[in-house]
Amino acid sequence: MLPYNITDQEFDIFKRLIYQHTGIHLSQQKKNLLVARLSNRLKALNLKTFIAYYNYLLHHPDRASEWVKMIDNITTSTTEFFRERQHFVFLQNKVLPYFLKKRGNKRLRIWSAGCSTGEEPYTIAIILSEFFKDREGWDIKILATDVNSRSLSLAKAGIYKATSVKPVPSLYLKKYFQKESQGDVNIFKVKDTLKQMVAFKRLNLIRDHFTLSSVWDIIFCRNVTIYFHPDIKARVIDQFYKLLQNDGFLFMGHAEPLFFVSRKFYPVGKSVYQKVLRPK
Incomplete structure (x- = not known):
């Protein structure tokens, strides 16, 4: 059971936000993945909902540093030496x-x-x-x-x-x-x-x-x-x-x-x- 829930409307908001800033396209099947990767940010900021986190990213004085943390959580880091x-x-x-x-x-x-x-x-x-x-x-x-x-x-x-x-x-x-x-x-x-x-x-x-x-x-x-x-x-x-x-x-x-x-x-x-x- 995921600690936070995200509505379809909230997911659409974050999907557009992430696409605009990273180019990453999240399909509907990635909804639980998004929740899993961003739940720790909501917990760290003591926020109860994803819409509250969205408003934080847009309006909080520390939003610039939070953007970096949000992108860090969204992007993957799979690599190895001499890959391919x-x-x-x-x-x-x-x-x-x-x-x-x-x-x-x-x-x-x-x-x-x-x-x-x-x-x-x-x-x-x-x-x-x-x-x-x-x-x-x-x-x-x-x-x-x-x-x-x-x-x-x-x-x-x-x-x-x-x-x-x-x-x-x-x-x-x-x-x-x-x-x-x-x-x-x-x-x-x-x-x-x-x-x-x-x-x-x-x-x-x-x-x-x-x-x-x-x-x-x-x-x-x-x-x-x-x-x-x-x-x-x-x-x-x-x-x-x-x-x-x-x-x-x-x-x-x-x-x-x-x-x-x-x-x-x-x-x-x-x-x-x-x-x-x-x-x-």
Whole structure:
């Protein structure tokens, strides 16, 4: 039995609110999920109803900080190191050699959009470190963003349980992580050499993309837009197009094909796309 009840009218209000601010589309079947994820916020604020929480979000002096907490509770953070491993094989064997030949200025910018707790950008950093270890003079930066502030805090800390680093090859685990003991539990800390390659920033893909000043060579946005309404997804993909270099690459999740969303990219690998200069 859920501790709070939500009426159909209240659910519709929150559904529109969440869609407007995050792009996430909640179907009617997600009603109990919404209650489960937001009940702790009502309890923390000593509110009795969801309409009272809605009014708090709109009018309370502390509404800005509560918005962040609400979004943290709504958004999911499912990720792992080397997730969809073939993407990183493609990055290492196809994309990076391409830029090695094309980038005379030895400058490379990668954006991990929807980085969750950091496993994806740190995996990217490992691949780049290995590829460029004998190639000096490259200016490489990775930006990792997410709308979930709790996930970003964990990502910045770079501390993972043994179960989390299982997908990391043993050679990389020894090279890029520091193993430590916390009581009876082993933890693995990302070493500073890897941390220094990644800058973390809170960013809402559907509202804050104009705050990015860089133009990107590679964008990873995997298993993020799957939660978006199709119209929002099309808008986000359009912004990726504008923010990518003319020959830039976009990595999407395997369940997020672009064929029915945008003709501004053409496939070059499994859920890997390259920018089309003159889209139809």
